[in-house]
Structure formats: C-alpha cells, structure tokens
Amino acid sequence: MDLVDRLTGMISEKDEDSVVTCCNEIFLKYAGVKSFDDILGHTDYDFPWQNFADVYRAHEKDALIGNNYSTFYPVKDCHGNNRLFMHTKVQKLSPDGKILGVKCHATEILNPQTANLIQVLSNYAPKKQKSFSIGKKFKNLTLPPQQQEVLFFLLRGKTSKQIAKIMQLSPRTIEFYMLILKEKFNCQTKQALIERAIDQGFIEMIPEYKIAKYLLEQLKTQ
Incomplete structure (x- = not known):
C-alpha cells in the first residue's frame, strides 16, 4: 500500500x-469511481462535488501563494449526500523549491457538535457563503485573538454590550477593540467596518481557538 493510502481522510495532489x-x-x-485513471487529469468540476468547485479552486489559489489555512465546507459524494469536511491545502514543492501545485487533505467531520456549530454559523452568513476558514490570512491584515473574536460576533449581529457579556469583558474594552478595528480597516463607523470586513472575506473567519461548544452556545443566545 502506498504511503498516501495510510493516511486518514481524502488525499489528493493537484497541479497549478x-x-x-x-x-x-x-x-x-467519494468520487464513486474504481480506477485512478478515471480521476487523474480531471478537476473538481468533473466530480460529484462540482457545485463546490469554485470554492475549492479559490482555496487552492490561496495555497499556491503560501496562504495556508483550514476550511470547513461540504463535499457531495457519489450518492448525492453532502458531507462536512475540514480541508487543508498547502503548496507542493519540488526538491529545489519550485511550486508544482497543491497537496490537499480533507477529514470528514463526524462529531455532531462541530457539525451543529457549522450549521449555526451558516445561519449567520450570507446566502452565497459555502465555507468557513480557520487561520486564513486576509490581505496581510493580522488580527490578534481578541480582535478576531470581537469582529466575529460583530459580523453576526451582536451589539457591543452583547459581545462584552459573551467575552466577559467590559463594554468599554469592547469599544476600545472596535476603535482599533476601525483604524485597521480604515473606517469611521461601525456599519462601514462591518461592510468592509464582509467585502474582504472576514465573514468566513472563525477565531482559531474558538471551535468549541462555547461558540455554539453563544451564537444561539440572542
């Protein structure tokens, strides 16, 4: 058995x-085929999950430029069932450092709690959004953990007082973080901050250390 088949989850490599x-x-x-010959030379547009091919392609473009992160999004199997996977994609390099393509690893999310979390997040997302990312870099704009968390809840309709209660901080502290976020996004108002953050893709960001029951419970609390 080849080494790649000893790993758990879906493994593939793709060119540029x-x-x-x-x-x-x-x-x-998951593709519903028996032969490697039926896979090689094809793209995601040729597989049962073709409806999500644009999302996968965007993730791979990021990986090619070294923006490595994990993303939750579904895979439609050969039976038409949507299965939730966590995908990680990184550069594939030659021995001399030349970029050859991407290495892709997808692990199915079988934990009901995590699957429920993604479903709740989807209820707070734009209709066209199909994925949520962990650790993604956004145009060289880096946010420390607490700023990530404030923005996360702000983009899901929470007020400063609600965010303060969720994070167990004072409203004044939350407003201070809001001020910093406005400066980083070059905005004057909270509404402008929300619009710009959504335009830049931050709506898909999940605070890296918050994939837990905590988020699920807090998002359900209005």
Missing part, C-alpha cells in the same frame, strides 16, 4: 491548474 495528479483510495470512494 487544479488538475488532479494523484489521490488515495478514499478519494476514489
């Missing part, structure tokens, strides 16, 4: 045009 160059048996299973 997102064409599959190799994969493991689990990838074949």
